């Protein structure tokens with residue numbers, strides 16, 4: 001492994017400073033001579049460059065080789081991880097018109113916690129405490145959001161709040177989650193490599209295995225295929241407190257997306273029934289959003305209550321982020337997360353478990369009501 005690390009370090013020397021800079025969260029290479037980075041949610045062009053396409057391509061070949069894969073004309077796309085855990089995706093020309101195109105999502109060594117998210121303004125203290133309670137009570141929680149909106153980070157933070165006594169099985173395409181709990185089993189999928197007689201092992205298969213390995217809770221890092229149906233079934237069959245992330249722009253979209261993914265497989269279950277299964281599996285949806293000011297925030301925490309008579313998902317916002325202004329100097333949005341005057345259906349459980357979370361925490365502050373009246 002260290003031989004590979006050294007080779008990769010040498011090949012990636014032109015961006016060595018960016019890889020080391022803890023403020024850089026993403027490095028985007030659009031051909032040898034154009035490199036951008038993301039810092040604090042905003043994108044900047046940097047002066048770094050690779051001498052030529054060949055040197056950039058050699059770097060990508062070395063990375064592919066270190067994870068036992070190939071990148072060439074026949075395999076022009078690569079998903080891999082760098083020795084430090086950073087995630088990398090590569091597309092070669094002629095598909096990539098700019099030249100070899102790469103994005104590196106830096107692996108953050110500092111693990112974020114609920115209090116970090118509060119400090120960043122991504123969650124309010126009350127909302128964080130509420131999510132903590134949801135983890136404690138074993139609610140099924142789906143984290144929804146667009147690309148790079150902070151889904152994995154949120155799942156990681158929430159996973160760390162699962163009661164220590166429980167057995168957790170985590171299934172991912174590329175191991176990213178680092179959930180700190182006492183009893184964690186990690187699974188990672190395998191890609192097929194026909195040249196070496198290696199068969200594919202999918203998320204779906206690993207979910208089925210996980211079910212036979214006495215899990216208390218199952219976490220699927222990213223639900224993007226037929227495994228949605230398996231996760232829904234897991235959630236509906238007593239593995240309360242299971243979790244996953246899904247690519248969607250609102251809590252209701254997240255349900256619809258899961259439903260579509262369920263139907264992708266060759267299931268004999270009729271679509272209406274699938275919708276009901278999704279609705280009953282979903283309990284809490286945490287919506288992550290990336291705003292135009294570069295801020296990543298939790299835009300909604302919602303409860304899914306089922307489907308109504310016309311077949312629409314019933315979703316109720318419990319908390320949501322509300323913008324109240326904009327800092328004229330920094331361009332940053334000003335706002336806060338507010339309760340939405342909705343008491344979740346499981347409030348009784350909060351009382352029964354004697355959890356310190358008064359009903360008044362769900363009441364929207366007066367200024368919100370005022371703004372709403374003005375806007376109406």
Ligand SMILES: Nc1ncnc2c1ncn2[C@@H]1O[C@H](COP(=O)(O)OP(=O)(O)OP(=O)(O)O)[C@@H](O)[C@H]1O
Nearest residue numbers: 025108120122146147148149150151152153154296
């Ligand atoms: N609340 C936050 N405030 C600031 N930065 C954050 C926040 N949440 C996540 N980040 C940072 O944003 C980047 C993307 O986060 P993350 O990988 O969690 O997103 P994602 O939605 O899972 O992305 P993808 O769609 O690529 O899987 C990371 O660098 C992470 O450290």
Ligand SMILES: [Mg+2]
Nearest residue numbers: 151152153222
């Ligand atoms: Mg992710």
